[in-house]
Amino acid sequence: MLYTLYFWNQPADFPSPSAGVAQELQFGNDVEGLIDLPVKEIIDRLKGEFPGAVERAGTLTAKTSEGHFEASWSWQFVKLDCHDLSEDSRQRLCEIFQEFSATAYDPQLNLRHP
Numbered sequence: 001m002l003y004t005l006y007f008w009n010q011p012a013d014f015p016s017p018s019a020g021v022a023q024e025l026q027f028g029n030d031v032e033g034l035i036d037l038p039v040k041e042i043i044d045r046l047k048g049e050f051p052g053a054v055e056r057a058g059t060l061t062a063k064t065s066e067g068h069f070e071a072s073w074s075w076q077f078v079k080l081d082c083h084d085l086s087e088d089s090r091q092r093l094c095e096i097f098q099e100f101s102a103t104a105y106d107p108q109l110n111l112r113h114p
Contacts, residue, residue, distance in 0.1 A: 001084055005093070007102040008077040009035040018105045018112040025077045035101075036075045042100050046071065049096060064089055078102065 006022045014033055024031050043060055047053045050062035060071040067084030078097070082090055094104045094113065104113045 003082040003085065003090065004107055005080045005082065005090065006077055006105040006107065007037075007080070007094075007097040008105070009037060009101045009103075011035065019107065019110055022105050022107055025074065026079070028074070030074075031076060034076045037073075037078065037102055038100055039073050039075060039078070042078060042097070042102070043071070043073075045096055045099070046093075049092075069093070 006025065008021065008025070008031075010021075011033065016031065016033070021031050021034070043055065046060060046062065047055065050064070053060055053062035058072055062069055062071075064085060066086055066089065067082065069080050069082045069085060072079050072081075080093060082093075085093075097104065105111070106113070
């Protein structure tokens, strides 16, 4: 089962709704007011947590015991397409992104996690 998560960093008073932000980012547009992410450090952290991860131009793929995920990114966000990952594994990924002040937006639930 595919489960998608978006991660970005925004100021506390950011006015735009999360669904609109995710859509703009998915279309390849920059969103004014978002804080750029330290993408290289995030990707390095993911590779450290998932040693078998393979990075190609603009994507990172990693396998776990129960499934895999594919990450794609720009300077403003990282999108994770999670395939058959448990809730625990998705939570572990969210915790990694929180280290970089990037919180998750779940488009399946239209919910931005604090």
